[in-house]
Amino acid sequence: MEGNEEEKLTESDLSKIRVCARMRPPFYDETKAQISMSSSLGCIEIKDTSKPAPVNSAPNAKNGTERFNSTPSTTSENSGNFGIKRKQTSIGVSKRYYLDEVFAETVSNRQVYTKFCKDLVHRVCNGYNGTIFAYGQTSSGKTHTMIGKKTDPDSIGIDCLAIQQLFDFAEENESSEITIWVSYMEIYNEVINDLLDKEGTNLKIREDTSGTMGAYVEGLTSLKIQNYQEFMDIFERGEKIRNYAKTKLSEKYTDVYSSRSHTIVRLMVQNKPNNANFVKDDEKTLHLSYSVKYSILNLVDLAGSERLSDVGMNRTLETSHINTSLFVLSKVINSLAEKSKSTHIPFRDSKLTKLLKNSLGGNSMTSVICTVSPNFDHLPLTISTLEFAKRAKNIKVKARANEVIDDHDIVQNKL
Ligand SMILES: Nc1ncnc2c1ncn2[C@@H]1O[C@H](COP(=O)(O)OP(=O)(O)OP(=O)(O)O)[C@@H](O)[C@H]1O
């Protein structure tokens, strides 16, 4: 941690997935839904304004949610209600979701990072695997959160802020030498492509048999980086070949490009002490050794769930791959949240979940940023995002520091 700042994570934070919700600002001419956020309670509330206030509104934070009124509303769209008739869904329910943090639309990327990601990245410097991913419907702000805008210091994304923190740590830390390698990949139409090497397409996932590093991608480029600028140059290269496209929805509101693939920036961090120790081997001979900490940080920008009608028929295959893999992710999250001994966890049903197996319930600290839209028309997807958030919050992980004696060369190849 910088200066005298203390890490705020508790032991219980290390044993579960942490989840926050972040709302993006409304676009010009969007009709806002009835969503309010209370950062002091860590609560996001979807309101049904046609109902009287709940009789008992004591928060039930353990549950992650509180149902205020389970009777579906039947009022018409003109009354300011959620428009059950208009959308033909059963959303006439006021609900509160209790998460680890909530961030309103005025909160910057840097503030989200400081409050929700910084402690995790500090642990990564000290041998813990970490994963941060943004989940949410299309146009809700995942790429804005993870990649951001390099031109504005407050809007730099989580990827760049994490790299800055790792290099700051390396510079301030005099007792050890920190080495960082980077990879950048995308999963497009269920195929893994190397974003740092155009030739690297259709790559295969392999399991690390030791179980500490999780799955890795065979043949993926991994480059040692010396400073922030080197990362930015490499990252820009990857961004140029990543699959973005305009969709009907992104053009309607923002005229920006929508992510058509899931992308993962993978950082491998090695923390090697400057002072070696004397240890005895089996023959009781003294020799020099040191214990090296190593970790992997996954920074994931998912493609967003979307309706085919919002995308355009020319993107049918892409959209169905995106929706299928997000469906498998949801199934994995559901199974893990309800985990009993007999539960089968369908990690193998998609490349994304296969790759993130360690991050979801394994040896990793994991933080999920659920991005939501304030748009009235997006309410069904907002609710499904928050249901995902609620379930993800129930998942247990087993993060522990990875340490090896004198073994750092092996680790290097496991990105
Ligand atoms: N918190 C925010 N503050 C300011 N602008 C935002 C915020 N969140 C999103 N935006 C803007 O909203 C638009 C859509 O955001 P973004 O591209 O991040 O969505 P997405 O969730 O990645 O969508 P997709 O799944 O289609 O890739 C962009 O113009 C982005 O700059």
Ligand SMILES: [Mg+2]
């Ligand atoms: Mg995106």
